[in-house]
Amino acid sequence: MYIVFKSDSSVTGRGFSASLYQMPGGCGGRMTAPNGYIYSPNYPNNYNHSEDCQWLISVDRNHVVDLQFLDFNVERHINCSYDYLAVSWVKYFASFCDCK
Numbered sequence: 893m894y895i896v897f898k899s900d901s902s903v904t905g906r907g908f909s910a911s912l913y914q915m916p917g918g919c920g921g922r923m924t925a926p927n928g929y930i931y932s933p934n935y936p937n938n939y940n941h942s943e944d945c946q947w948l949i950s951v952d953r954n955h956v957v958d959l960q961f962l963d964f965n966v967e968r969h970i971n972c973s974y975d976y977l978a979v980s981w982v983k984y985f986a987s988f989c990d991c992k
């Protein structure tokens with residue numbers, strides 16, 4: 893699983909926290925993080941402008957990753973063009989932002 897967090901050059905938010913656990917199921921990859929947490933920089937204080945953070949989560953064969961957001965607060969934008977968290981897993985890709 894590849895996770896990217898980016899912010900642009902203006903307006904920041906608290907960022908995010910998320911828990912990670914590997915669970916039976918899925919296939920491929922190598923285990924480097926059985927469980928734990930990831931945070932945006934400076935969390936729970938605001939992250940900085942122009943952040944570019946990347947996490948690579950590898951798990952054991954026959955395991956998948958359970959990623960659960962505990963908090964999520966980034967600059968709001970209707971098209972996620974400013975600050976966002978992107979998650980990719982083989983053919984799966986998801987992008988998270990505040991587009992309310």
Ligand SMILES: [Ca+2]
Nearest residue numbers: 900902903967
């Ligand atoms: Ca921003």
